[in-house]
Amino acid sequence: MNSEKVFANILFFLSIVSIVIIVVTAVGEVAVGGSLNIFEDSKHGVARPLWAMLGVYIFATTPLLALIVLTALSAARKNFSIVALSVVIIVIITLAMLGVVKISH
Amino acid sequence: MDPFFLILLFIASFGIGIIGALSGVGGGVLFTPLMMGFTDLNIDIIRSTGLALAMMGSAFVVRQFIGAGATRVNFILFVSLALTVGSILGAFVGLSLVKEYGKVGEAYVRLSLGVLIIIVATIMLTYREGGGRIRGGEARGLAKALGLYGVFYDPSIKEEIKYTARNLPLSFVLFSGVGFISGMFGVGGGWALVPVINIVMGLPIKIAVATSKTSFIVGDMPGFWVYVHEGAVENLLLAAVLPGVALGSIVGARLMLVTKARVIKMAVVAVMLISAVQLINRALSVLL
Numbered sequence: 001m002n003s004e005k006v007f008a009n010i011l012f013f014l015s016i017v018s019i020v021i022i023v024v025t026a027v028g029e030v031a032v033g034g035s036l037n038i039f040e041d042s043k044h045g046v047a048r049p050l051w052a053m054l055g056v057y058i059f060a061t062t063p064l065l066a067l068i069v070l071t072a073l074s075a076a077r078k079n080f081s082i083v084a085l086s087v088v089i090i091v092i093i094t095l096a097m098l099g100v101v102k103i104s105h
Numbered sequence: 106m107d108p109f110f111l112i113l114l115f116i117a118s119f120g121i122g123i124i125g126a127l128s129g130v131g132g133g134v135l136f137t138p139l140m141m142g143f144t145d146l147n148i149d150i151i152r153s154t155g156l157a158l159a160m161m162g163s164a165f166v167v168r169q170f171i172g173a174g175a176t177r178v179n180f181i182l183f184v185s186l187a188l189t190v191g192s193i194l195g196a197f198v199g200l201s202l203v204k205e206y207g208k209v210g211e212a213y214v215r216l217s218l219g220v221l222i223i224i225v226a227t228i229m230l231t232y233r234e235g236g237g238r239i240r241g242g243e244a245r246g247l248a249k250a251l252g253l254y255g256v257f258y259d260p261s262i263k264e265e266i267k268y269t270a271r272n273l274p275l276s277f278v279l280f281s282g283v284g285f286i287s288g289m290f291g292v293g294g295g296w297a298l299v300p301v302i303n304i305v306m307g308l309p310i311k312i313a314v315a316t317s318k319t320s321f322i323v324g325d326m327p328g329f330w331v332y333v334h335e336g337a338v339e340n341l342l343l344a345a346v347l348p349g350v351a352l353g354s355i356v357g358a359r360l361m362l363v364t365k366a367r368v369i370k371m372a373v374v375a376v377m378l379i380s381a382v383q384l385i386n387r388a389l390s391v392l393l
Contacts, residue, residue, distance in 0.1 A: 003178070004171050004177060004178045005168075005171065005172070007167075007171075007178055008167040008168040008171045008172070009168060011164045011167050011168070011322060012164060012165065012167065012168045015161060015164040015165060015351070016351075019161070019347050019348055019351060022340060022343050022344050022347060023344045023348065025340055026340040026341045026343070026344035027344070029340060029341075030341070048336070048340070052340060053333075053338075053340075055340070055343075056333060056338050056340070056343065057333075059157070059160075059161070059347075060326065060329055060330060060333055062164065063160075063164075063322050063323050063326045064326070067323065070178065079252070081179060081250060081251045081252045082178060082179060082182065082252065085179070085182035085183060085186055085251070086182055088186055089182060089185055089186050089189065089323060092186075092189050092190075092193070092327060093189075093323075093326055093327055093330075095327075096326070096327030096328075096330045096331070097327075097330050099330075099334050
């Protein structure tokens with residue numbers, strides 16, 4: 001399997017995992033006494049336990065993991081165009097994850 | 106009431122997933138105004154969910170589009186890099202612009218942007234792609250060095266098309282410009298990526314749609330982290346929206362690959378016009 005397909009598969013399967021965890025944790029939050037009223041919650045904000053954010057963290061980290069694997073595979077196959085492009089993006093994403101670079105969309 | 110609302114969101118996200126994969130937009134351009142117009146949810150939570158929706162839709166079509174040869178990782182990285190660089194600059198300028206000129210200055214730029222989109226949509230409608238099986242000529246120079254070329258078998262015309270990117274420096278500047286606008290005004294960029302990839306980079310419309318759609322998984326991620334840091338994410342909302350857009354995107358990607366290019370182009374133009382009307386409406390609500 002070439003590195004592009006590995007990259008695509010990591011994105012696909014980790015996204016499925018994160019969807020499942022997000023759904024399970026959302027249901028879990030309600031089950032342990034959380035509110036179903038997202039309109040009220042969104043106005044006041046809700047402090048969430050770390051486990052409730054697990055799916056979001058996995059989802060938000062998925063592209064970085066996929067890029068790291070893609071870079072490693074491309075470097076091994078001497079595909080330096082992909083390595084060069086992805087290393088720069090990995091640096092930017094890491095800075096954003098650490099809260100150093102703030103980007104609004 | 107809330108469970109019913111969540112089911113409605115799931116259905117709406119499924120539809121947005123199909124439209125997004127057909128037209129190359131993330132879906133935030135449809136989701137955000139709908140949510141802002143019909144609910145009183147916190148605006149940051151709507152935006153973060155819109156970003157997550159765009160990323161998830163993108164993650165679910167990468168496999169299909171790369172597998173079909175409709176795009177390549179090199180294209181995704183090239184577009185994402187320019188978008189991210191532009192959006193960082195845009196975020197900084199946007200913050201100072203709002204401080205300096207306030208909402209009125211921002212409204213004038215939104216208005217100009219809306220008019221610009223209508224002009225670009227008109228160009229898209231009247232622009233005719235070069236015929237033949239090779240688009241953009243043989244790969245050489247920077248396009249060859251960065252691997253920005255490929256082969257795509259288009260099942261709708263039963264023909265293999267070789268494509269090569271051209272005008273790379275100008276394309277990079279324009280992608281950064283799209284990212285800049287996106288970062289500065291929070292309008293999203295799918296409406297602009299497809300025409301730039303199609304007209305300036307010289308890639309066929311299906312390659313443009315596939316490349317634009319798949320760029321969001323990387324390009325939108327730094328922005329999503331900002332909202333994660335702020336705690337502006339709502340699990341229940343994501344639990345309703347993400348499965349819907351994932352399923353819709355898979356269906357939309359299959360449709361996109363077998364649909365005629367002319368139909369895809371009309372879908373792109375329709376989404377661009379919706380964005381333009383939305384921008385002009387928001388601008389006029391401040392100016393009038």
